[in-house]
Amino acid sequence: MPLTLTEADQAMLAGETGDAAAMAMRVVTRVADAMEAAELLSIEGAHIDSCLYLGQAGLDFARALAAGGAQVRVPATLNVSSLDLLHPDLFRGDATTAADSRELMALYEGMGCRPTWTCAPYQLEERPSFGQHVAWAESNAIVFANSVLGARTHRYGDFIDICSAITGRAPAAGLHLDANRRGEIVFRLVGVRDELLHHDALAPVLGSLVGHRAGARLPVIDGLPPETPEHRLKALGAAAASTGAVGMFHAVGITPEAPTLDAALGGRAAAMTVDITPADLRAARDGLSTTVDTSGALGAVSLGTPHYAVAEFGRLREALAGRVVSPDVEFFVNTGRDVLHEISLRGWQAELEQSGVQIVTDTCTYITPIMADVHTYAMTDSAKWAHYAPGNLGIDVVFGSVDDCADSAVAGRLVFRDEMWADR
């Protein structure tokens, strides 16, 4: 079916609301054609990933929009960039990249986007409500918006995010539509110990496994505790979106469109049901680490991918229990400015800094040179960081729970507790 445009869409495409809006509408309609959408729909917000500098193409695109007078028509938040504007001394990269990154950030601010600089916009005070259509980019944020908030965004990439924000329109296709939000493949937790079911470390490992096996099929997870908190759903979604093409998941009895397994599947039978055992989880956990040689000293720890939530900082405080990390270990936590503000009010920031924790805002340690060279291995509690950091930074990574990361950082060498991963 060909794409039908409203009169307002056509006027925008014809340049009646400016050159930038015409360019943005051209991109939106071309993507809509590629998705075989019948029409466009109106969105109420956007999250923009295009502000992360990755080369000249991103800058050329933003400059073209800005030169055409681009302004967003809906509230738009900005994703992480390459620079920590609150802690600029952390940047170890070259001056040209820094200048290009800064220009890109300024261009998007100039278009009216909010300088939130976070990959976890759902941790800001205002967030999309159930059923609202938005255009979000940033793979982990997309999954959270769809799965946990029940808002509706397709799995958008760079460029279309800002083009939708400028036009206020998005393709009526993909995860915007009921028919594409039904679960297709069921993952059932079997024989997992209670300690692991109620531990933060399960979610990233499970997500990694689910994304890998689901690919582009919409996964349903059955067997998580009903009280599973948001930060675990975040970690699960972020991991699944790294290893798969996952833009949404259902967790039975937890996420809003999955009160029951039947509801999650939209009344259809599952195409496939996969049992997840402790052995599967151990294999997925070990697959997140790139090295088996952990005899050397630990080089660094990085937490907060996606940006740490207040609850996760709370867990880190418990895990460190006032201890100071080894002087040979760099210990980073990535977070957003809002969360940093909250933990500083609680006195946690000062406490963590006394323990030797360096907080990073606006960016993330795996997309920009902040860490010193790690010659042995780095540790993380994030499946997403474990997935991407080896390629991006050229380092070996070992995955562990936040408790393992804290204990290892204090000891200066790997400390890993295996008990909760055992068979029941």
Add this chain to the structure above:
Amino acid sequence: MTVAPNPVLPQRVVVAGEASGAVLALDEPLSFWGGLSAEDGRVIDEHHPQVGACVTGTVLVMRSGRGSSSASTVLAEMARLGTAPAAIVMIDADEILATGSIVADELYGRAVPIVLVPEADYPAITAATTATLTLDGALTLT
């Protein structure tokens, strides 16, 4: 035994274009951001079975997309630098890659053609040595 058609007709033409190149069939999907170096077209994802392979100029075959939203920018940047695949052949649509290709066309007149093919024809495509894509999305295999 069924004989695969040659040329393979597309399920959907996502981004139209003509291309020809050696077939590089990926054993697993690849996130272009965090998975590819835009500078030289090499797979940098340490978890990927084909880490080190070069996608530049190939007809890149993978079942579906994976991972990052930033893949749009990486594909556009690769098109700008001349390190992009000649074409991308998939079973499941990936709008993140489609957007990168469309914007590479807008900015530089260098779209990377993308077609979706039927599941049944996938084995024949992955087994081919070279593939030639025409504007109508037909894929001739040798």
